[in-house]
Amino acid sequence: MPHSILIEIIAANPDASRSERFITFLENDIPTPVPAYLTNIIRNSWQGITPRTTLENAISMNKSVLSRIKNQILFILRTGNIFYNEAQILYWMQKLPSQTNAYKLVEYYYQNLTMFKLR
Numbered sequence: 177m178p179h180s181i182l183i184e185i186i187a188a189n190p191d192a193s194r195s196e197r198f199i200t201f202l203e204n205d206i207p208t209p210v211p212a213y214l215t216n217i218i219r220n221s222w223q224g225i226t227p228r229t230t231l232e233n234a235i236s237m238n239k240s241v242l243s244r245i246k247n248q249i250l251f252i253l254r255t256g257n258i259f260y261n262e263a264q265i266l267y268w269m270q271k272l273p274s275q276t277n278a279y280k281l282v283e284y285y286y287q288n289l290t291m292f293k294l295r
Contacts, residue, residue: 183214187221191229194222246272 186193193199199218202210246268253265266284269277 179208179210179214183210183217186218188226189228190218190221190224190226193218243272 199215202218203212203215250265250268250272253261253268266281269281
């Protein structure tokens, strides 16, 4: 592949090429090493923000907001006497995967299974 096409592809994806190890590989380890001025173009592309970076940041932010809202729903369901509904709590605990919720779910199902067998 010609260097010009290779550099264009790599420079368009700075998130994937952001590593000095990768630059060293291009300069030394491939059959036709890339000249230093072309690797400088790659290094300069690291400064930019790509649409992919923007999307990844937006997804991460939305995921954290969603997680916070789910935690608030669980808190309200657990503490509010008016809203206490065991089925809803179990549903939301399953929707919010965490180690704490997993332990609580296992404990809940173990207790209910034990009580069911005792009847």
